[in-house]
Amino acid sequence: MLCAMDTIDCIKRVRKSALTLSLMSDSQRNSLLEKIKKALDENRFELKSANEKDINSAREKGISDAVLHRLVFDDQKINSCLDSLSSVIKLECPTGKKLAVRELDEGLILEKVSYPLGVIGMVFEARPDAMVQIISLAIKSGNGIILKGGSEAANTNKALRSVIHSALVDDDYILLLESHSDVDQMLKMEGDIDLIIPRGSNKFVKYCMDNTNIPVMGHADGICSIYVSDKADLDLAINVIVDSKIQYPAACNAVETLLINESIAPSFLPVLRDALVSNGVKIHGDEEVCKYIDVIRATDGEYDMEYLALELNIKIVKTLEEAINHIAMHSSHHTDCIISTDREEQLTFFNCVDSADVFANCSTRFADGFRFGLGAEVGISTGKLHARGPVGLEGLTTYKYQLTGTGQVVKDYTGANAKHFTHRELM
């Protein structure tokens, strides 16, 4: 539904309708996804016309190429939405899964079963294809979904919502909000919404956390580092660093800081510099780095910056430990990588770096739900609770403990002649 009327009312209808969705079988939910697929395919013209309006007004406002590129919803993007729907349909159903079955005593069976969270509130950037992906993950996991997309995509999002509604009809479990005041209202409804996922600036994530009692899944900055050990394969290091920086510099999993072991600095830095500069990368270096290569002098504050552009920092460190300490001080706990052929060093790095993704000898750009084999993602969590790193369907579920007895009472399990629990795992 489109929230033209009273927001509170609409959100309460999502809560109610989400229960119906949660009770559906996997094949019922998949048939909803099939209907959405068909409707998108058959209403390309309507979707593209709405998108054209957004594109034109974005151009008039002089919006950057990067944003325009995300905003486009053409046949290619529609096709990739259809592919993505197909792959979500194929994923294993994340709810109703028995996570544990334990006999507590004869005739007293405990089952830990996965369930939908309930209702998710999601704020996302001006990317219409993201809206389709989020709706598909919500339906597959049996959750109601409240969406607020970037305002630049308002026309496309409304058209998408109307096409999806024409396919599903009875779909109050999907709600598209249109204004910031709707978002503020949503943040207040803690009894009706189970999780807020804000994608966007750190500032916006903090705004949500400060203004709601609903749990917020933090999707914050990506300040990612790569440490190059004195035991590194240096050709491999160059390849991985270049990919981590230039393959898509605006992504949160692009590298921002390189930490180079001092003993390889004299030989490695000139080669590294050439590889980066020839790819258009602007380099900031600490005092030591400036001794070997001609770069911009880095200031301390720059180690806390997410450039999101062809720009990075290089710092010399004496040891692996110094690299780990630097990362502890400056990392956003997203993705950090070590380049080293020594397995001991890799494991020390894995154990001591407190980030969602810890990599050895590969590009930081692999930090992604699809590449990790999760099918798709609603975002990347930099928090440690509930879900960490790329968040797929599993992150949209919770569990219940279902205990079925035959009249057992606790009194019999206490005192002098207490019965004993068997605690026998049945799966």
Place this chain on the structure above:
Amino acid sequence: MLCAMDTIDCIKRVRKSALTLSLMSDSQRNSLLEKIKKALDENRFELKSANEKDINSAREKGISDAVLHRLVFDDQKINSCLDSLSSVIKLECPTGKKLAVRELDEGLILEKVSYPLGVIGMVFEARPDAMVQIISLAIKSGNGIILKGGSEAANTNKALRSVIHSALVDDDYILLLESHSDVDQMLKMEGDIDLIIPRGSNKFVKYCMDNTNIPVMGHADGICSIYVSDKADLDLAINVIVDSKIQYPAACNAVETLLINESIAPSFLPVLRDALVSNGVKIHGDEEVCKYIDVIRATDGEYDMEYLALELNIKIVKTLEEAINHIAMHSSHHTDCIISTDREEQLTFFNCVDSADVFANCSTRFADGFRFGLGAEVGISTGKLHARGPVGLEGLTTYKYQLTGTGQVVKDYTGANAKHFTHRELM
């Protein structure tokens, strides 16, 4: 350590020292627990003397018997602490577990591995044995722990801390706070603490949530209900209800509201009333109930009350659906139970009641980490994220994604001749 000096300093030392603990093997952590066990056993006199001070001043203040009972730390309580330590030692190590191993492509292996959360801040009631249990779970899971116990137990807690310190020596990963202002300071240190677990009143849990950016694991009220269906075994129902109310009325998993199907009300209510009244239970009933038995007339507000005493509400409902709706309005999402011999009804109840624990035909008092076979618990979570219901060692862990490659870059997996991911599960 005891926080006699600067709180900020002490908490930062916990953070640093927790890393050392996280790097220990299971047998190293178990040997710490063995040392604690030995020290408690050998220092009974010191512990009991400190406890006597607390008991005396509690008596002077006229504190209730229920609180006094929890406050006592005598030989029996010490013995049960030793037993509890032994059982925690026996539990499987919760960290370093491979939760998934997946080949993303040849030579590019993703491992999802469980890790300690880092540092936990725990506020708990005046129960010295709880302090021992919490410390043992923290050490076993490799987490630093900051504790603030009820002030009535201040002397016993300090003595416990000092006995444990004499056994462990280098144990900055355990910090005992002594004042409310220390707790306020703790709530501000979001970079150094990963999770706050407040046990106590709903009001205190809300105070924590409103005054920190650290995730809070809600351990709120227990407003538990039992629905008795027209398809119930009524003898079983009486047994289960009596146990759920009287076995330990001050516990959060004791029942507060009974929902009775109207068709059994005339015959069942008089028997139920006798069973409850003969056990000293005070009954509040709705208008319908008052037609059949002589009870206090219930007001609507009482359905939102946690009596924690020999007192409960009875309400007549027409259908299972009405019972489910009542629970949705008034439950604290802790534990709710159905008494019915019909498996379909049980499953509808399990699917539609949004509580951590959903039971059929057994006492609500089974909602407990030890009884569930989790070994022990830090509390019962009424939230849906991260951990739900009784929270044991698993709830004190998070995970990291460890990706080990041989130089792979994302560029090769995009564009026209893109390599494909194998996404092969290796466990």
